[in-house]
Amino acid sequence: MNEACASNIDPTIPIDQDAETLVFEVSAEAGSRLDANLAARLEDRSRTSIKRLIEDGDVLVDGRNAKPAHKLRMGERVEVDLAAVPISLTEFLPENIPLEIIYEDDCLIVVNKPAGLVVHPGAGVPRGTLANALAYHFQQLSTRGGGERPGIVHRLDRDTSGLIVVAKTEIAHEKLAEQFRTREVFKSYVALVHGHVPNETGRIDQPVGRDSRHRTRMWVVRGGRPALTLYRVRRRYERMTLLDVEIKTGRTHQIRVHLAWLKHPVVGDKLYGMGRDEGVPDVRLRIAISKLNRQFLHAEQLGFRHPLTGEQVHFTAPLPQDLTEFLATLE
Structure with missing residues (x-):
């Protein structure tokens, strides 16, 4: 850690590590890099995890996404979504979760x-994750992503299979x-939308960043990170459309955000669903959506x-049973 940067942190600003959001106004630390400043503030977090936090849009400077190398200026307001910050390595334990x-x-x-x-x-999720399961089942995993993310190269949302x-x-x-950075990886999903x-x-070629009005959401925002989503209709139903979706970038919640922005939110998406699940006129279908208890999104x-x-x-992973059974209700 940069000692000079650490010494410029204003000690009068309290940091509540249990709060959902860290907010501070730049004063004595003006001139320091954003990533170095946050690494000094969040001492139990790795520099790698801080950099990823910024790149994923979980840090706002004056309400906008910023780059890790951004030089802080006097009076800027910095917001950090602490819910997205990985826990410290001392809390990380292998767990026998089937894979x-x-x-x-x-x-x-x-x-x-x-x-x-x-x-x-x-x-908020200290254990019971894929990373914990991997650490249990495999002796050798890369530590490049940080000790709390053994072998993890990319992510899927909790309710995406x-x-x-x-x-x-x-090296791997x-x-x-x-390949992920240079957009060489082929990633195709199946999504059922309203x-x-x-x-x-x-x-859909629209920038994605943190929604300043709703801290738990991403959205299409000016100044967000470039995001490109391609889709093709696989099948049409009376009130829904089944899509094959290819993403050229990997922004947080990208598919869900882009399809909701298109006014066709993913079925079962509680965060971006825009009330469409509850508005389905067919009572039987509303009950089926409620029982699904997840968004209809699968990395196929x-x-x-x-x-x-x-x-x-x-590699291909067919639709899981819960999704195929849901499609059967649409027949």
């Missing part, structure tokens, strides 16, 4: 994550992460260059 392994070799693992399983620990690639070695992690999507194919396909061989590999 469905699609593929494994000496470099990587491909897991079919069930809905309801959080990918890694964070404030489907494919995740996990790195066993540091580095090469996979680079309403009749008018076109057979579509492109994942393709990338193998970090060791360089060969293109492709």
Whole structure:
């Protein structure tokens, strides 16, 4: 940690680590980098996790997303979503949670994550995550993402099921992460949305960032991070549309935000559903949505260059039983 930066932290500003949001106004620390400043304030968090926090849009400077290297200016207001900050390594323990392994070799693992399983620990979810399960089942995992995220290269939302690639070695992690950064990874999802999507194919190229009015949400915002979503209609139902969705970027809640922005929110999405679940006129279907108890979003396909061989590999995870049963109610 930069000692000079740490010494510039205003000691009169209290930090409540149990609060959902850390808010402070820049004073003595003016001129320091945003990432270094937060690393000094959140001493039990790794520099890597702080950088990821900023890049994921969980930090706002004067209500806007910022870059890790942003130089703080006097009077700027900084907001940090502490719920997104990973817990400290001292709290992290392996747990015997069953996993469905699609593929494994000496470099990587491909897991079919069930809905309801959080990918890694964070404030409010200290245990019971995919990361805890991985630490139990595998002796060798990359630590490049931080000790609380063993092998984790990318994420899926808690209530999104489907494919995740996990790195066993540091080199594999580095090469996979680079493919995600350069948008080489093929990521295709299946989403059931409300309403009749008018076109057979579509492109949503809108920036995504933290919604300043609702701290738990992301939204299409000016100054947000670039986000590109492509979709194709797989099947149409009377009041809903089944889509194949490909994302070229990996912003937090990207698919859910983009489809809600399009006025076709994902069925079962409690955060971005815009009340559409409750507004379904068919009582039987409303009950089915309530019983589903998750958003209808599944990471069905994942393709990338193998970090060791360089060969293109492709994996598929069919729709889980709860989603296929829900589709049957639409017939």
